Amino acid sequence: MSSGLNGLLQPLAEAVTECGQKTPWCSGTWDVSPEDLKLYFDSGENYVRAIRLQQATENHLEDLVKACQPATFGVNDQDVLDESYRKAGKMDTDRFSINFNPERLGLARAIKDNLLGWEDDGRNIVLEQYKLNVYGKGSFFKSHKDTPRGEKMFGSLVVIFPTAHEGGALLLRHDGQETTFDSGKQLKDQAAGTIAFVAFYSDVEHEVQVVTAGHRVTITYNLYFADEKAPILLPRTANQGAGRFSCALKDLLANPEFLPKGGLLGFGLKHQYPLSSKPKTDIGLENLLTCLKGKDAMVLRACTELGLLTSLKIIYNVEFGEWLLMCDKAIVGLDYQVDQVLEDLVQYSGGVAIWGKEEVVEEWPELAEKFWRKIVKWVTPMKSMTTHAGQFVAYGNQAEMAYIYGQISLIVEVGIPGHREDPSTIVPFDFTKGRVEVDDPDLSDSRGYMMDEDSD
Ligand SMILES: O=C(O)CCC(=O)C(=O)O
């Protein structure tokens, strides 16, 4: 029976895979006027200096280096200066000023269109100037993810100014995809009034390779979704993949053999999203529905358009992989060493068990009877997290742990044939009636609550 269902889900799963081809970054060069490249900065000696970046000499740039402070980075909530991990100069926004404005120059618009695929969409993004950095000879920044600064933050923009440099390429990695952007080479043969830029989603791991000559001067921006009232911010451009997914889903819902008793479909999201890490906060995941990226947004849009009820959930892998628990919010601040973790989590988070390990369920059927309330059919592999905080070290560009990246799943409620958009028609799962339709999940992808943002 379950293999029949798996067979029916195959075209849907393939359609999602196909939509994932778009890269989670975009890059290029942009022409600007000489006036945009005039940088004013606090020399640290009670006067302000100005340099024209497009014609700055090595001496000018050395003055800029002297006015910078060594760049630190965040390891969990500690601000760390460690020049074996990050060697660069930084200047905070209150110490410099520049005419260059990505919104006025149309760069913000291009990023919205390219990274998010939001051409024709009236809604918007907001850029926040974050820091100026100077990477002189020997400077670098090892692999990290930019620290999330709120649910609405979805990415980063790095603008690289036309000062001659060699090395210092930016390496980007995400989910098996990888690219390198060598700004020194990109800018070398361009007119003096050209900048280079790279924008990427927040969960992209990246590193700056060693600068071997010259100075690489950058300004980084945090990218946010604008605060919109509309419930869903989604790409409007119907790309081919999205159309195919939508058709596959429509066909499936029309097929009476598909989930004859109704049920839950699960999509492990491709991207990670910022979750509040404040203990015992009651922040649900609904807000993140407006912040989905790339193909995650596409799946949500298609399901919503077909009238299906959707929600975001965190799947916790608890008690060393013995149970999977589906929760509406992130769980922070509980003592995870207690024996009764399953019961605690159900009580504090309103979670429900969606799977139990066979041996455990056989030994404690009363637990399964009490907690096992739902089953989920996964279209894209489930993304689960363990609740063991402190197991991983998070390397970010800032010491801040108000938000940490988490793995989230989209759950779609599918009613019985003819009433697909009515979740109340779903025949409740009853553990005592057997495990027939349950596949064992692949737990190999379970991650710690604090995501591992590897250091090498
Ligand atoms: O300069 C770059 O290309 C990236 C810098 C970076 O990753 C950061 O400041 O967090």
Ligand SMILES: [Fe+2]
């Ligand atoms: Fe970064």
